[in-house]
Amino acid sequence: MAVVSFMRSRAHGGASARSPCILQNDDTSLVSALLRGDPAARAELFDRYAPYAQRVLARILGHDAELADLLHEVFARALAQMDRLDDPAALSGWITSIAVFTAREHIRRRMRSRWLRYFASEDLPEVAVASADEEVRESLRKTYAVLDRLGVDDRIAFSLRFIEGLDLGDVAATCGVSLNTIKRRLTRAEKRFVALARREPALHDWLERGTRCQGT
Amino acid sequence: MSGNLTKLRAFGQRVREAQDRALLGPRGDDAVRQARSLWVSTPSAPKDGHVATDWRPWVGAVSVFAAAASILVLYARPERGAPMGFQVGPSEVPLAPETATGVPGVAGQWVAAPKTMRLPLHFSDGSIVRLEPSARARVVDVTDTGARVAIESGTVHAEIVHRAKSRWLVQAGPFEVRVTGTQFDVSWDPSRRALTLALLEGSVAVSGCDLAHPRVVTARETLNLSCHDDELPGAEDTGSSPLRTTEAPPTIAPSPSRAAPPPSGAAHANATVVESEKPTWREALSLGRYAEALRLAESAGLSSVCASSDVGALTDLSDAARFAGRVDRATFILLEVRRRFPDDSRAATAAFNLGRMAFDDNEAFADAALWFGRYLSELPGGPLAREAWGRRMEALEKSGDHAGAARAAKGYLERFPTGPHAKLARSIESR
Numbered sequence: 312m313a314v315v316s317f318m319r320s321r322a323h324g325g326a327s328a329r330s331p332c333i334l335q336n337d338d339t340s341l342v343s344a345l346l347r348g349d350p351a352a353r354a355e356l357f358d359r360y361a362p363y364a365q366r367v368l369a370r371i372l373g374h375d376a377e378l379a380d381l382l383h384e385v386f387a388r389a390l391a392q393m394d395r396l397d398d399p400a401a402l403s404g405w406i407t408s409i410a411v412f413t414a415r416e417h418i419r420r421r422m423r424s425r426w427l428r429y430f431a432s433e434d435l436p437e438v439a440v441a442s443a444d445e446e447v448r449e450s451l452r453k454t455y456a457v458l459d460r461l462g463v464d465d466r467i468a469f470s471l472r473f474i475e476g477l478d479l480g481d482v483a484a485t486c487g488v489s490l491n492t493i494k495r496r497l498t499r500a501e502k503r504f505v506a507l508a509r510r511e512p513a514l515h516d517w518l519e520r521g522t523r524c525q526g527t
Numbered sequence: 528m529s530g531n532l533t534k535l536r537a538f539g540q541r542v543r544e545a546q547d548r549a550l551l552g553p554r555g556d557d558a559v560r561q562a563r564s565l566w567v568s569t570p571s572a573p574k575d576g577h578v579a580t581d582w583r584p585w586v587g588a589v590s591v592f593a594a595a596a597s598i599l600v601l602y603a604r605p606e607r608g609a610p611m612g613f614q615v616g617p618s619e620v621p622l623a624p625e626t627a628t629g630v631p632g633v634a635g636q637w638v639a640a641p642k643t644m645r646l647p648l649h650f651s652d653g654s655i656v657r658l659e660p661s662a663r664a665r666v667v668d669v670t671d672t673g674a675r676v677a678i679e680s681g682t683v684h685a686e687i688v689h690r691a692k693s694r695w696l697v698q699a700g701p702f703e704v705r706v707t708g709t710q711f712d713v714s715w716d717p718s719r720r721a722l723t724l725a726l727l728e729g730s731v732a733v734s735g736c737d738l739a740h741p742r743v744v745t746a747r748e749t750l751n752l753s754c755h756d757d758e759l760p761g762a763e764d765t766g767s768s769p770l771r772t773t774e775a776p777p778t779i780a781p782s783p784s785r786a787a788p789p790p791s792g793a794a795h796a797n798a799t800v801v802e803s804e805k806p807t808w809r810e811a812l813s814l815g816r817y818a819e820a821l822r823l824a825e826s827a828g829l830s831s832v833c834a835s836s837d838v839g840a841l842t843d844l845s846d847a848a849r850f851a852g853r854v855d856r857a858t859f860i861l862l863e864v865r866r867r868f869p870d871d872s873r874a875a876t877a878a879f880n881l882g883r884m885a886f887d888d889n890e891a892f893a894d895a896a897l898w899f900g901r902y903l904s905e906l907p908g909g910p911l912a913r914e915a916w917g918r919r920m921e922a923l924e925k926s927g928d929h930a931g932a933a934r935a936a937k938g939y940l941e942r943f944p945t946g947p948h949a950k951l952a953r954s955i956e957s958r
Contacts, residue, residue, distance in 0.1 A: 357566050361559045369546055379561035386566060391653060422817075422850055445950060447545050454542055473539030474546075505531050508538075517541050518534050 342399035345390065357386055360406050367410040371470040372417065373455030381417055385410045404484070411467060411485050418463045446513075453513040460507055461500055468493055469500035610669045612651045632666055637679065639663040650674060653688040654695075660839060670694070673706075682714040684813065689729070701754050702735040712813065721753040727810060749807075808832075812843055817850035829856065833863040838871050845880065854888045875906035879915055886918060892926035895919075917948030924955060933958065 341359070344352030364385045368378060375381065388409050396405055458466045464486070471482045472493075483493040508514040613632040632638075632648060640646035640658035648656040648666065654674075658664055662681025666674055673695040676683075687695050687706050697704035699715035699722050709729025715722055724733065730745045736754035744750045808827070811820035824832045824844055833841060841864050848857035861877040868874050882898030885891040899919035903912060920935035936952035943949065 354566075357563055361562065365559055366546075366550065369550065370543070373546075374549075378558040379565075382558055382562035383565050386562075387651075388653060391651065422846075451542065451545055473535045474542045476536075476539060476543060501531055501535060505535070514538075517538050 338402040339399040342393065342396060342402055345393050353390065356390070360403060361386070363403065364406055364410040367407055367471075367475070368414050370475045371411065371414040371467055373451060373458070375417075377417065381413055385413050388413065408485055408487060411471070415463055415467060418466070422463070446516075449513045450517050453511045454508075454517075457504060457507045457511065457514070461503055465496045465500035465503070468496040469504060472497055610671055611674065613666060613669060613674070614649045616646050616648075634666050634668045637663060637665040640681070648676075652693075655684075655686045657684045657686075658682075659684065667698075678713070678715050680715055680717050682712060684710075684712050686710045687729075697731075698735075700735075702733055702752060705732045705734070712810075719753060721751070724750040724752075725807075725810060726750075727814065747810075808844065808847070809840070812847050817847040818852075820844070820847040821851045821853055821856060825856075829859070833860060833867075838864060838868045838873050841867075842873055842877070845877070849880075849884065854884050858884060872906060872909070875902050875909060876911065878902040878905065879911050882915070882918060882922070886922055890925075892922040893928070896922035896926060896928070896931070913943050913946050916942060917946060917952075920948060920952060920955065924951075929955075929958070 337359075341352055341355060345356060361382060365378065365382055368375070368381050368385070372378070372381075385406065389406055392409075396402065458470065461469065467486060468482055471477045471485060472479070477485070479490060479493055479497075482497075483490045486493065505518075508518060615630050615632045615638050638646060638648070638658065640660050640662050644660055646658040646662075648658070650656070650669070656664075656666075656676055659682040662678065662683055664676055664678040664681075664683060666676045668675050673687075673693050675696045675698070678697075678699050683697075685697065685706070687693065687709055689709070693706070695706040697706060697713060699713060700717065700720055702722050704711075704713065704724065706729075709731060710727040711729075711731060712725045712727070713723065722733075724731070724744055726744050726746050726748050728746050730743055733742045733744060733750060733752070736752070742750065808820040808823035811817075811823055821844070824847075832844065836844070841860055845857045845860040845864065848854075848860060858881060861881050864871075864877040865874045878898050878901040882895045882902065885898055886895035896919050899915045899922060902909065902915045903919065906912070909915075916935065916939045920932055920939055923929075923935055924932035932955050936955040939946065939948055939952045940956065946952075
């Protein structure tokens, strides 16, 4: 499954305290242990996949004060629905999809709230990009401010495609939609994002420098 | 478009690299550590795991009321197996800077949503019962297949996860709503003894009062019932209800707000069910269909909607307009909020929103500065004060009022020396 390969391709470069080389048998036995209610397996599930799930959430949401909650929610959902996982070898991709779903729900919940939108300053990436300079911080903030103005499905497609760098097939598989649907979403998202980003001085440099870098 | 694609790939790479640097930084794994701490402290059985909710700030969202009630209940008959857990709050809207966590729910305790915030109850099976502002309810009990929840008053939005053995019961006053897996809004007005049930998905069966048979309500139907019978069924669940009984005979009266005839097979001739060909703007909004919500409101007459809706509904509708990209409509609605509800704190928030739109969407910086200033004068200690101070300073600067921006910068730094606009404020002040 394409999504699984994406997850595993990141396994060695993530920020996890654990950096296991995930073998298929590991996931199979892990799922079996989880279904038996093995407490150790529960912790293992989290330690193994939390960094991946965190990154997926961060790609879609940017810095979010609720990231820890959302991360927990991803695993709570996964555990509660573990008996629906037909193929244990697809565990990592399945968790990715749950992370995407969780992010989507979070965005929708936030958009429904008449207040949360105005707490954008609370969501500035001040903590998450503590190592970045002010310019980067501002560019990230503006990037996600622009993404906030996209439809949620378009935003997710855009984030997975361009920020996470997945190929089209992986994006479609992760979102659980057809390739054509993803293409339509991306077309909309690209057009809208570029139009909005061009109005943000903080993003001009990244867009233009990005072009030069690409050519080198 | 290929040029854009090239740009966007490189752009995305920059975002990715910046994020990865942050995630690898000294506090990059804070979220993982926090989540893990919660993860290992929750029950180990898969079905018992609490779905995490908000740890963020919330203000006095939970109240326990020993008093009385008229009720909405989500119920599951006890069966074998460990009961689900649930967590109360925190409220979805932070109003205070302190971090707070949701609290484990306790069956039988009353909870109340604050006036301006929603209060979610998260069940470990993924179901959510969200109390809208000012609503009061309690989870009477929980089992491994569902729960029974009672509502004293107000509106509750429920998203019940469908499972093979789901057994939930909602009780509102004399009415009971049996649920399997569905989404719906239910309101109970104890003063009018009126129930409104709007099905968004699935189906439910409503019984109680003088209904001879359970009434099945399906998606996109709205059921309005009122009952003058105060002999509440299931009295053991509502023993603390403050409702007094009357001597009026049990009747079901049609809701004055709906006029459609009851469907065939209706349990009671006076009950009113409205089958909607399309959802109301409120339903569309709750589903995140902002453009549709606005369109439906416009179909109903935006001026009329604005004249007849309460401040909360209007605020929601203005959000729908903004999310739909209709700044003109959002502006109109927010001005109506300020005109009709000048003493409500949400009028100040409307001023802030008007400022945001003037700034972000119209680049009318002088107007934006005025609106942010209006917010600060009306709600100087409000939750958006820091943002308003910063935005006002920024707007003044962009409008060319450099002297005003310098004064605003000074004021900002005095109040929020480490705030997100502090750097800009210092640069303006030091000019």
